[in-house]
Amino acid sequence: MFFLLAQNLDGEIKATDEGLQVNGAKEIHLKLAAETSYFHRDFEKTAEDNLDEIAFSSWGLLQQAHLREYKSWYDRMSLSLGKPATDDTPTDQRIQNIKAGQTALHLGKLLFDFGHDLFDTHPPYQIDGNFGYTEGIAEMPLQSHEEGIIRILPAIPNAWQSGSVKGLKARGGFTLDFTWESGEVKTIRLHSSNGR
Secondary structure, eight states: OEEEEEEESSSEEEEETTEEEEESOSOEEEEEEEOOTTTOTTHHHHHHHHHHHHTTOOHHHHHHHHHHHHHHHHTSOOOOOSSOTTOOOOHHHHHHHHHTTOOOHHHHHHHHHHHHHHTTOSSSOOHHHHHHHHHHHHTTTEEOOSTTOOEESSSOOGGGSSEEEEEEEETTTEEEEEEEETTEEEEEEEEETTOO
């Protein structure tokens, strides 16, 4: 169940069967409160109360409250992938060592302690955990965070010395297909959905 509040500083907002119609407004604020029966038996009333609580809060106050609430979740732990920085063994080599029968107690402990959350193997399933993992893998062969720059093979693990990617998206409306051998790009096909 969700409730939506549309607020305008100028102009006009009108609810229609097709959605919201906005006329002459330079700025509108959409505030959404959603709940399910997972945490609250009377989830409809809870969602409505939550929307009433934020109805007259500014964007800045809502953002600060959101950061305060969720920062505690993200700052509650730190993650170390093995030995101190003096160990230069890449993670993919560590995994190969385990497959070959070597013991890596620190990786086993890491999986036991955090794998339940990191690999999203428990209810309630969080789709952002699944997408976050996928995004992390997709950023190994291609990154496009900087304005006007697409980086190819910025973080390829040693185990991926040769390979190919098809249909990977980059910022700016680009789709790329490319191949690489011995860690170097061999072919690139770039398509722009914007026609540029």
